[in-house]
Amino acid sequence: MRLIAPCSGTYYQIEALEAPRYARFFDHVIAPEALAGVLTPGDCLFVPCRTPAQRMIAQKDVISQHLAKGGTVAAMGESHSELWLPHVTFHERPTNWWWWLEPGADLGNRVIASDHPLMRDIGKPEITWHLHGHFDPPEGTDVLATDSEGRAILYLDEVSTPGRMVVTSLDPIYHHGSHFMPATTRFLDRFLPNLKVWLQE
Amino acid sequence: MRVIWLQSDLDGPPPTVAAHAATWIISQAELSVTHLEQAGGLVTGRPLDQNALLALRPAIEAFLDRGGRWFFNGHVVRPLIDGLAPFEPMAMPKRPDFDQTRLAPHPIFDGIEIGKLETNKGVAGFYGRGANPMPPGAIAVTGLRGGTVPVDWVWCRPRGGRVFSHAGNDLGQMGLEWGLAALLQTRILDWAAGGACLCD
Numbered sequence: 532m533r534l535i536a537p538c539s540g541t542y543y544q545i546e547a548l549e550a551p552r553y554a555r556f557f558d559h560v561i562a563p564e565a566l567a568g569v570l571t572p573g574d575c576l577f578v579p580c581r582t583p584a585q586r587m588i589a590q591k592d593v594i595s596q597h598l599a600k601g602g603t604v605a606a607m608g609e610s611h612s613e614l615w616l617p618h619v620t621f622h623e624r625p626t627n628w629w630w631w632l633e634p635g636a637d638l639g640n641r642v643i644a645s646d647h648p649l650m651r652d653i654g655k656p657e658i659t660w661h662l663h664g665h666f667d668p669p670e671g672t673d674v675l676a677t678d679s680e681g682r683a684i685l686y687l688d689e690v691s692t693p694g695r696m697v698v699t700s701l702d703p704i705y706h707h708g709s710h711f712m713p714a715t716t717r718f719l720d721r722f723l724p725n726l727k728v729w730l731q732e
Numbered sequence: 733m734r735v736i737w738l739q740s741d742l743d744g745p746p747p748t749v750a751a752h753a754a755t756w757i758i759s760q761a762e763l764s765v766t767h768l769e770q771a772g773g774l775v776t777g778r779p780l781d782q783n784a785l786l787a788l789r790p791a792i793e794a795f796l797d798r799g800g801r802w803f804f805n806g807h808v809v810r811p812l813i814d815g816l817a818p819f820e821p822m823a824m825p826k827r828p829d830f831d832q833t834r835l836a837p838h839p840i841f842d843g844i845e846i847g848k849l850e851t852n853k854g855v856a857g858f859y860g861r862g863a864n865p866m867p868p869g870a871i872a873v874t875g876l877r878g879g880t881v882p883v884d885w886v887w888c889r890p891r892g893g894r895v896f897s898h899a900g901n902d903l904g905q906m907g908l909e910w911g912l913a914a915l916l917q918t919r920i921l922d923w924a925a926g927g928a929c930l931c932d
Contacts, residue, residue, distance in 0.1 A: 630776075
């Protein structure tokens with residue numbers, strides 16, 4: 532069960548994927564264009580936040596074949612997964628990054644499947660920084676976290692393909708890799724080990 | 733003089749950049765030695781693929797040696813040319829650390845009130861959170877943490893050419909709520925096309 536990350540060479544991806552804090556979680560970090568022939572059905576393709584979408588669109592066939600063989604894909608926020616993953620419907624929204632300046636403010640993100648192994652030790656504080664949008668997950672998927680209106684911002688789809696898709700609009704790799712927003716680091720401190728354990732189960 | 737505006741992600745340039753007379757939009761996947769030989773300026777942004785650009789290091793060095801100008805937005809994480817070193821974030825920054833100090837009067841910032849670049853909707857930190865270490869001889873333009881962290885600097889290379897480093901989100905996206913982004917975009921391109929600079 533390998534975690535394979537296509538890296539687009541951006542500074543925030545290089546920092547997040549290669550620096551000592553998280554490097555041990557990634558078995559293989561390669562350019563998106565080098566993915567062909569690398570993935571095996573037990574692998575999880577971890578597409579980091581703000582991957583330039585054209586890099587993954589060019590790999591749609593590789594991704595489809597991986598899912599068809601039972602493989603796993605984790606698509607992180609701002610990577611426009613709706614353009615290169617099947618069955619993803621995303622609704623972008625203007626980002627309010629100043630919401631927390633108002634007294635008593637609550638972004639409204641909620642973990643709604645706290646017993647799911649991917650969400651172990653992840654609560655509201657670890658998924659609260661800002662939002663870029665939400666999804667209409669297909670019927671039968673497991674919604675793990677929602678926004679203030681109950682819309683999916685992190686879900687697991689095990690029904691649309693023979694494989695598994697973990698899809699989120701949260702963008703922690705970008706902010707952690709930019710040394711910006713500590714909540715994103717707290718999220719990754721938990722989510723990456725959870726993901727590795729879940730992949731072994 | 734043509735300035736390569738390097739497109740590294742799906743989105744094209746903002747309208748002001750697209751309309752600038754010097755702009756030459758090149759997809760990073762297509763960027764070649766020939767492009768660099770035919771350009772006088774280069775602007776790279778946050779989504780720059782530093783792994784891919786590293787493969788063109790000799791061509792970038794030659795571009796600068798010929799007198800080229802490179803406006804670099806972001807954190808250096810690869811040794812893209814001699815003189816550049818990895819980004820150094822401020823340790824445990826607090827709000828006052830993001831206040832900016834004008835350390836040298838670069839034409840890009842002429843007439844722009846520095847406080848209008850410090851925050852975005854009242855939130856600080858977008859402009860920069862550290863610095864790309866300055867090569868010997870570079871001139872600090874903007875400082876964070878009381879002026880001690882050179883988030884902006886310009887380097888007139890002894891071998892020729894100039895590099896402007898802005899170690900944060902793209903400078904051309906700053907000052908949005910004050911309508912300054914388009915002005916900054918124009919000035920970045922003007923500078924990259926051979927406009928006024930500190931070294932003149």
